[in-house]
Amino acid sequence: MNSLARKIREGDARALARAATGIENRDPQALETLRELEEFGGHARIVGITGPPGAGKSTLVDALATALRSQGKTVAILAIDPTSRITGGAILGDRIRMQQHHADPGIFIRSMATRGSVGGLARATADLVRLMDCAGKDFVIIETVGVGQDEVEIAGLAQVTVVVLVPGMGDDVQAIKAGIMEIADVFAINKSDQPGAGRVEQELHAMLSLTEGRHPAIVQTVATEGKGIAELLEACSAGDLAAGGRPKKLAGDKMAGATSDKIAGAAIDHLGIAVKSLEQAVAFYESIGLAVGHRETVAAEKVHVAMLPAGDSRIELLEPSEADSPIGKFLEKRGPGLHHMALRVPDLNAAVERLRASGARLLNEPRRGTGGHLYVFVHPASAGGVLLELIQESAS
Ligand SMILES: Nc1nc2c(ncn2[C@@H]2O[C@H](COP(=O)(O)OP(=O)(O)O)[C@@H](O)[C@H]2O)c(=O)[nH]1
Ligand SMILES: [Mg+2]
Structure with a gap:
């Protein structure tokens, strides 16, 4: 000890x-x-x-x-x-x-x-x-x-x-x-x-x-x-x-x-869903008992976000603030639906190293988000058809 x-x-x-x-x-x-x-x-x-x-x-x-x-x-x-x-x-x-x-x-x-x-x-x-x-x-x-x-x-x-x-x-x-x-x-x-x-x-x-x-x-x-x-x-x-x-x-x-998710291994942090109307989607999820914990507009991504906690994870509703945005383009191409899945991992750099070694397609270098967390996106082609976000809570 x-x-x-x-x-x-x-x-x-x-x-x-x-x-x-x-x-x-x-x-x-x-x-x-x-x-x-x-x-x-x-x-x-x-x-x-x-x-x-x-x-x-x-x-x-x-x-x-x-x-x-x-x-x-x-x-x-x-x-x-x-x-x-x-x-x-x-x-x-x-x-x-x-x-x-x-x-x-x-x-x-x-x-x-x-x-x-x-x-x-x-x-x-x-x-x-x-x-x-x-x-x-x-x-x-x-x-x-x-x-x-x-x-x-x-x-x-x-x-x-x-x-x-x-x-x-x-x-x-x-x-x-x-x-x-x-x-x-x-x-x-x-x-x-x-x-x-x-x-x-x-x-x-x-x-x-x-x-x-x-x-x-x-x-x-x-x-x-x-x-x-x-x-x-x-x-x-x-x-x-x-x-x-x-x-x-x-x-x-x-x-x-x-706490086991954070210490022992990966867990689902959130599911990101692209929607045309945040209000309508929020109303639906509220009707089944969820509640908005947090809202924000991320200017850099041109997106309005509503986070609804669900157990240990969350549902992230994403509405484009402009058509010319990643979520706007996703809606145009694929329609509303699951946009990405985010997994929380204990050690992002170690995960990235393993992904690189296995030839997975990373969409960016690990970056720091507004909440201080580290994140990286993995191409759907490598992740079973779903855009995958890996997140590590801020360690410092
Ligand atoms: N009359 C009365 N006032 C109370 C009672 N319990 C707390 N208060 C008062 O209510 C105010 C708010 O109390 P506080 O404990 O800070 O509430 P909290 O915000 O729920 O933590 C304080 O001024 C307390 O003195 C009570 O049983 N009767
Ligand atoms: Mg108090």
């Missing part, structure tokens, strides 16, 4: 913080440390807390951590705010609030905002969760803002997901994104010191009565006063979630699934 890994196992908080930073930066040495620690994982209870901004998620996490510490349990808190690049400051607020725990080596706290792609954030988060598990933390709590598919993806790392609602949402409970509702194992109706908590609970019951099988727990809380925290913790700790109809997930399984 390397010395960093050993220190982490000995409970050295600074070593853990250093490894966590390395993992956020995709530092190969930190990823190696994680591999060395692998055998110790699989014991943590991983709880996801999600809900709209201002619902009191951070206050709840803080109260849960305090309760766990009083039971002698160790805790890691990962606060992830994909919206902070828009709203600013939210994370700083959390940091200040969490300072009461800073002297306590039994609590590890890390706040993260998105830098670049949310897909990258989801992967870094998966590895951080795993690091905390392997470091021996009893509980790993992931706080995310529940606004879209990306957060659903991050929440997917958790064994138990708490969706935080507040009174005053009124009829909006019905309107809450279906995807968010479906991931809930527990509903926390926070701010139940304010009028309307009972109504939210009734609406939840009404809504859940229409769905088959699953009956997530519903807990009313007042995070600022510590009310309902013991009940919430009990709901999160329930050893057997099968009572709610949902099979119990194991930390080990989850972790392996979340």
